[in-house]
Ligand code: FES
């Protein structure tokens with residue numbers, strides 16, 4: 001099949017590639033760019049494992065063609081850590097609050113949570129739960145993911161994180 | 167001592183040993199997208215395989231034509247059963263002693279069965295190829311209802327078994343019958359029922375569902391023609407077993423097979439068995455000489471790789487009028503689908519279902535299980551469960567509630583009256599198990615006090631009265647569940663897989679500078695073994711957990727183990743780790759004695775090293791002993807500090823727990839609200855409370871999903887109607903309730919560190935808690951039992967059937 005030339009910015013770097021028009025963005029990212037942190041759990045837009053950030057929005061990259069991302073600015077999990085290589089507040093929150101087990105949902109979950117905290121810097125528990133409802137986790141039961149996001153929100157906002165009594 | 171000398175507490179804390187909420191080692195890479203899952207692997211020249219699948223539930227395959235597919239750019243091969251026959255691999259053995267078609271051989275027996283394997287240069291081309299393979303089918307009648315499987319005129323499904331009236335587990339009664347399994351004393355049980363004041367009988371269905379981990383099943387096979395070696399990277403919960411199976415069926419010497427399970431994105435039992443995709447990818451690699459990747463998509467995962475449950479349990483309990491149970495009789499009709507691909511220890515066709523007497527002191531019991539074939543996907547895996555223990559727990563826990571209702575007794579009271587008492591352990595159950603330890607009354611009472619059980623019952627009574635007065639349309643249910651699990655398969659005397667005893671193993675190698683590596687026969691799929699296994703070693707030998715690297719999943723380097731499922735890792739591999747560590751410690755003691763110039767017996771262990779009894783300042787740390795092991799061992803001793811342990815457990819372990827679910831249901835809409843869920847688990851010694859809590863959260867969420875809607879359903883024609891995440895219920899953060907966790911600690915007396923295993927308890931105990939809550943809510947309207955799953959629509963229907971809209 002004829003190939004199309006695409007260019008985009010991924011984690012701050014200009015990238016380009018030749019793709020079939022039908023190539024899914026997630027495959028372009030994983031296979032052409034070798035950024036395998038973005039995962040595939042369904043390819044039907046349900047699970048959120050493939051969630052990345054495109055031009056300031058959370059997008060499920062399994063349901064978008066690579067050609068549709070022409071010229072866009074993308075962040076994947078590989079671009080989330082702080083510039084000095086340390087874990088971002090969310091990455092740290094997930095670790096501190098045991099917000100992950102198998103880790104398969106984690107990149108999508110962190111990308112979604114990062115955007116959520118930009119949309120709503122101090123979300124309530126219900127807002128967090130609604131805000132990540134496009135992302136499945138089969139392992140954690142979500143409770144510790146919610147705490148991880150609360151931990152990160154507190155850290156970003158410079159307030160003390162109150163562990164929910166349990 | 168100067169100020170710099172660390173205190174005992176500081177030394178202890180530095181180890182991050184058992185009991186500590188150590189943060190996970192794995193998370194550093196997982197939070198940065200640096201995990202290494204199978205689909206991340208890309209080898210030079212790698213090809214992709216994908217399946218042509220059957221649209222029919224039951225059909226004769228008249229012809230398969232791959233000519234057009236081979237014209238598709240990038241398509242290199244179309245493999246069919248005929249191709250596989252040339253290497254004798256058209257069929258493969260299952261773990262349950264049956265055989266399964268790898269690719270359709272003459273017939274298809276379930277929708278989405280694998281028919282042909284298309285190999286191409288990339289996944290898109292493979293998909294193009296699939297669409298061009300022409301298969302001619304002649305449809306045959308489907309068989310969906312297991313209760314009709316043994317009808318006289320039921321269609322013959324397994325033509326390969328024609329005339330074989332004996333299967334792997336004894337005689338077969340019918341052409342669609344697989345096995346009958348019976349346990350217990352029938353005469354004594356029948357007599358108990360004759361004498362009983364009160365009996366109940368109810369058919370309790372545990373519907374078909376699916377583990378569906380977020381990562382599907384997948385593999386990369388790479389055959390090196392020059393060396394004759396096959397490397398397989400796969401999502402395997404039991405990599406060594408896969409290696410042995412491949413050696414047996416592909417006739418490749420076992421040392422030339424390298425099986426590697428890298429990071430796994432959840433398993434929950436889905437990744438125990440061997441699937442046609444693995445065989446086809448291996449054959450394709452052998453044929454092409456190139457690496458071949460096979461990645462299942464979600465629809466394939468839900469519809470073709472192993473389902474779970476599908477047990478239909480006719481349950482009878484006999485009791486005195488005071489509520490003392492006197493007998494249990496259960497008959498199970500087990501729907502195994504088209505092939506018996508249950509992942510159970512070989513001698514156990516219905517797993518450990520004979521734990522069905524649960525936490526209660528039944529003087530006698532009798533159990534029979536009939537397995538049948540239907541035109542559904544094969545399997546019967548333990549979805550976060552120790553081999554049919556979830557089904558057994560549901561059976562007895564629903565049964566006890568139904569009995570309580572008949573007796574007019576409180577379900578908690580009935581349980582307290584019948585519990586095995588703490589002083590009865592070790593306890594021999596009527597169906598043949600020896601329960602190691604337990605204190606059920608304490609756990610139950612702690613649950614009842616914490617949630618104010620009496621207060622909740624009072625509130626429920628008021629709500630019911632208000633409902634009857636027409637003041638509310640909301641009903642309230644309390645779902646009590648008290649489960650006893652049986653995990654840690656298992657002792658070689660009764661547990662094996664294909665003849666291999668179900669031991670597990672650990673090899674520890676300490677390096678000169680006091681750091682080390684431990685390789686273990688288990689395989690984490692998210693349970694956090696890299697974190698917790700190091701904690702066991704830290705406590706045992708006094709080296710900080712941070713200085714111990716844990717490695718699993720590479721069959722070339724890890725000692726042979728039976729893998730991770732059935733909550734067996736802590737009971738079996740965890741024990742092997744402790745035993746290997748103790749061997750290290752024993753040698754270390756000899757070295758320390760030599761270096762300190764005392765007798766071994768004069769030394770005592772002190773957190774992170776040995777000290778001379780009575781002379782605490784004369785001591786040697788484990789770190790220094792490691793150095794000495796490579797530098798100055800006693801004369802006659804071999805240098806180095808390594809140990810291997812293969813642990814054959816003397817018994818299973820028996821975790822237990824007390825759960826309660828408080829639920830409100832709106833009868834007009836069927837919409838439920840989980841108001842509260844409290845889970846008390848007793849898994850013996852707790853290695854990492856943070857991880858235990860996480861396991862419980864995850865298991866409860868799965869239990870919630872299963873009880874409240876997660877079902878693999880077929881229509882009358884045999885089409886799967888829940889084949890994607892659109893229809894298969896996966897709870898999101900919005901639906902998932904808030905979990906309250908609690909614990910008691912009753913160590914296992916026979917386990918080296920007293921641990922019992924916890925991963926599956928919440929699934930086992932959670933499902934009956936939810937189902938009992940729904941059933942308890944409706945009971946005052948005259949209902950005895952409503953089948954799962956309890957989704958909104960079914961709740962509404964239940965209300966309608968009970969006449970509340972009159
Ligand atoms: S893989 Fe994209 S939503 Fe599941």
Ligand code: FES
Nearest residue numbers: 101105137138139
């Ligand atoms: S951590 Fe396994 S799916 Fe979320």
